[in-house]
Amino acid sequence: MRNTQQSTQFTYVHLDAALAVLMRWIEENRKESDLLNNIKEAHIRRVAGFVCEMGVAEEDAPLAELIAWLHDLAFYVSDDEENHVHNALEIVFDQGLIYDLIPAILPKNEIYKIIRKAIKHHGDLLVDRADMTEREWLHVCIVRDADKLDNLVHVKPGTSIEDLLRHKKGTDGKSLTEADLIHGVVSDEVYSTFMSGSTINYAIVKTACDWWVAWSAYAFDLLLPESKRLVRESRAIRSFMSRGEFSDPKTSTRFAAMIARMDGFLEEQD
């Protein structure tokens, strides 16, 4: 009985011990996977790195870092992107990895619930926080932001214009190219959505410039002031949005206005 009471009162994670167990699990279970080898393993490390830079309070930092390591864990065993959240929950909770990471933890424990909700909601477009405690919401915000920070600060700026547009199609059905970006226009609806400080529904994206705007607008979804600070200090979005030398003066003017709008958002204190 005493053990049960103690184990429901965990508030802290012993990160070094948990990571040692996790690394062993990865070594024993990882399968050959193109997605993992090319993208996800480095992404997971960077997300954990961002969490360490986000100024998370001491009592929550080890837990936040552990969640970062776990959020995309499923890619170590499968390339199935669509089901990676479900698969991660299955590995960590249904298969019981959580009991090796944090010995004596129980499902009713606060930490157990936080890890479960953070993994479950890390990629949701919209998250309903109504049934979450403050601490659960904090960890959902941390992992979501760190996941986005990697995209905004590393992945998009580090990929060539050609590679970013290659899989996107124009209205003529052909793959978009660098020339489509340089000589293109921003659709009115995409422009006005960006200027209102909102993320952009891909259903309204038509041109190469629209994609550029939509990827940049991803930052409007950052939830924590520390995440905005990291993006602001990196100057990643500013340089991403300045990558094209646009031939159309209206496109140039619109991009300048959007860069200023984004700077304003990143400066805002919540």
Ligand SMILES: [Fe+2]
């Ligand atoms: Fe991720």
